[in-house]
Amino acid sequence: MVFDGHSDVLYDVTRLRLMGETHVLERLHRDRLCRGGVEGLVLALWTSAAQGQTFWETVPEADSDAARTRIMMDAAAAELAECPWLRVVHSRAEAEAARAAGQLYAFLGVEGMAAIGEDLTGIDRYADWGARLGMLTWNEENALAAGAGGDPEKGLTDLGREAVRRMQARGMVVDVSHLSDGGFWDVLELAEGPVIASHSNCRALCPVPRNLTDDQLRAIRDTGGVVGLNVYHGFVHTDPAGQTARTLALHAVHMAEVMGVEHVACGFDFCEFFGPGNEGAEGLEDCSRIGNLFYWLEQLGMTLAERRMIARENFLRLL
Numbered sequence: 333m334v335f336d337g338h339s340d341v342l343y344d345v346t347r348l349r350l351m352g353e354t355h356v357l358e359r360l361h362r363d364r365l366c367r368g369g370v371e372g373l374v375l376a377l378w379t380s381a382a383q384g385q386t387f388w389e390t391v392p393e394a395d396s397d398a399a400r401t402r403i404m405m406d407a408a409a410a411e412l413a414e415c416p417w418l419r420v421v422h423s424r425a426e427a428e429a430a431r432a433a434g435q436l437y438a439f440l441g442v443e444g445m446a447a448i449g450e451d452l453t454g455i456d457r458y459a460d461w462g463a464r465l466g467m468l469t470w471n472e473e474n475a476l477a478a479g480a481g482g483d484p485e486k487g488l489t490d491l492g493r494e495a496v497r498r499m500q501a502r503g504m505v506v507d508v509s510h511l512s513d514g515g516f517w518d519v520l521e522l523a524e525g526p527v528i529a530s531h532s533n534c535r536a537l538c539p540v541p542r543n544l545t546d547d548q549l550r551a552i553r554d555t556g557g558v559v560g561l562n563v564y565h566g567f568v569h570t571d572p573a574g575q576t577a578r579t580l581a582l583h584a585v586h587m588a589e590v591m592g593v594e595h596v597a598c599g600f601d602f603c604e605f606f607g608p609g610n611e612g613a614e615g616l617e618d619c620s621r622i623g624n625l626f627y628w629l630e631q632l633g634m635t636l637a638e639r640r641m642i643a644r645e646n647f648l649r650l651l
């Protein structure tokens with residue numbers, strides 16, 4: 333069984349519900365989650381319109397990050413009310429209870445906080461909504477921090493430092509996956525507990541800003557945090573020929589060598605439902621194919637105990 337520490341299915345849910353559909357998770361996602369062995373996941377509130385070709389452009393009232401956040405929260409609430417087989421949880425104990433009851437479970441996370449502007453009470457609203465993890469930015473630069481899409485020298489603003497303190501005070505795990513390098517090290521300086529990168533791979537194998545250097549991996553290890561393996565083809569290898577499940581397994585092996593296997597986790601970031609250009613690596617086209625990653629981990633010499641740690645135990649220990 334697998335815990336996926338980063339899922340964007342709420343994007344698909346919101347898009348389709350705004351087109352009048354219901355039971356999106358039930359009809360389009362449940363079966364393949366089950367086939368992939370997913371027992372639980374983090375549902376991300378991702379409302380950035382910074383990426384072109386998003387459906388938000390077709391929704392007139394979705395004219396700000398704050399508006400999109402309200403729309404996605406409403407869609408999520410309506411959808412989850414239709415899912416007796418999926419329980420939103422806030423702790424390991426609640427997750428285990430859901431699992432024992434035969435339900436999938438979902439933690440809530442925030443992917444980018446541009447919506448709160450300069451108002452840090454927005455952190456409390458995320459926490460009150462139930463978010464247990466949060467990223468200050470998506471890839472953009474906002475009032476809190478610079479993202480991985482911008483200047484790597486720029487880090488957190490003074491407000492961003494306050495935001496990190498407030499998140500920690502509210503028991504939210506700080507997730508550095510979309511931060512600039514400068515922001516990464518600023519967060520590490522403020523960390524009072526485990527810091528995670530929920531969906532980032534290794535820059536040593538695929539040198540892109542969304543992946544982490546070995547020094548960054550070790551810094552996360554030193555907080556007790558985890559790094560989640562990401563299937564997105566462009567974060568697996570820069571050469572299309574190398575964008576395979578086997579290469580992602582090599583990222584896991586590298587992480588285990590650098591950090592220790594107890595800090596390697598899953599944050600698959602499947603987003604094939606976003607349309608062309610968002611494919612997972614070959615063999616990891618959607619979440620039903622997660623087993624291919626674990627096949628390659630076994631082929632590369634990982635023991636069953638190590639694979640279980642990566643599959644679920646490491647992330648759940650932290651949560």
Ligand SMILES: [Zn+2]
Pocket residue numbers: 443510531601
């Ligand atoms: Zn992301």
